[in-house]
Amino acid sequence: MELSQARDIVYQAGLDLVKEGLVARTWGNISLRLDDHSFVITPSGRNYETLTAEEIVAVRINDLTHQGDVKPSSEKGMHAEVYRRRPEINAVVHTHQRHASTVAAARKEVTGLSEDHARLLGKSVRCAAYALPGTKKLMKAAGQALEEGRHAALLANHGALCVGSTMEAAFRVALELEGACESFIAEAFARHYGTRASTMEEMHACYLTTAP
Numbered sequence: 001m002e003l004s005q006a007r008d009i010v011y012q013a014g015l016d017l018v019k020e021g022l023v024a025r026t027w028g029n030i031s032l033r034l035d036d037h038s039f040v041i042t043p044s045g046r047n048y049e050t051l052t053a054e055e056i057v058a059v060r061i062n063d064l065t066h067q068g069d070v071k072p073s074s075e076k077g078m079h080a081e082v083y084r085r086r087p088e089i090n091a092v093v094h095t096h097q098r099h100a101s102t103v104a105a106a107r108k109e110v111t112g113l114s115e116d117h118a119r120l121l122g123k124s125v126r127c128a129a130y131a132l133p134g135t136k137k138l139m140k141a142a143g144q145a146l147e148e149g150r151h152a153a154l155l156a157n158h159g160a161l162c163v164g165s166t167m168e169a170a171f172r173v174a175l176e177l178e179g180a181c182e183s184f185i186a187e188a189f190a191r192h193y194g195t196r197a198s199t200m201e202e203m204h205a206c207y208l209t210t211a212p
């Protein structure tokens with residue numbers, strides 16, 4: 001794919017993430033494969049709302065070196081790990097989306113997925129062991145959590161990693177993961193209290209105290 005076209009796709013995906021509320025609290029990062037050796041990714045420490053397509057950075061998969069003056073996301077290594085391990089994957093979306101992040105804080109594996117969710121996400125969504133953002137340890141843990149053809153993984157105390165053959169597919173995984181995690185939390189709450197939570201805040205707070 002052409003650099004300019006790839007940059008436009010990533011740029012548009014950033015705007016869409018904001019619109020869908022998947023980056024409500026803190027920014028995540030998005031990347032798209034250019035070819036077997038490189039990908040483009042959102043820059044480090046930039047707000048998606050003021051980002052320009054020219055600031056999307058090209059990074060090499062094998063050594064993580066980048067083109068130009070703009071620094072790529074510090075989580076580039078995690079994206080590179082996915083491209084290295086999964087030749088069929090061409091887009092990676094990392095978010096700190098709300099429901100998935102709550103399940104990730106409880107370090108739970110999301111099981112019992114509906115048929116529709118399982119078709120898109122994989123047979124379960126595993127939670128990668130905790131590791132500091134930007135480290136080799138996180139790269140490895142995230143790659144392992146995505147094994148067996150999974151399209152989504154949780155990152156302990158951090159957020160979610162969603163992948164797809166196209167940006168559209170990865171984006172859809174992020175959206176569906178949010179729905180699956182919301183149901184997962186609601187079911188855990190109902191099992192524990194025998195009733196539905198009246199607010200989302202109550203549901204999340206109770207989930208975090210009762211889940212482990």
Ligand SMILES: [Zn+2]
Nearest residue numbers: 028133158159
């Ligand atoms: Zn992150």
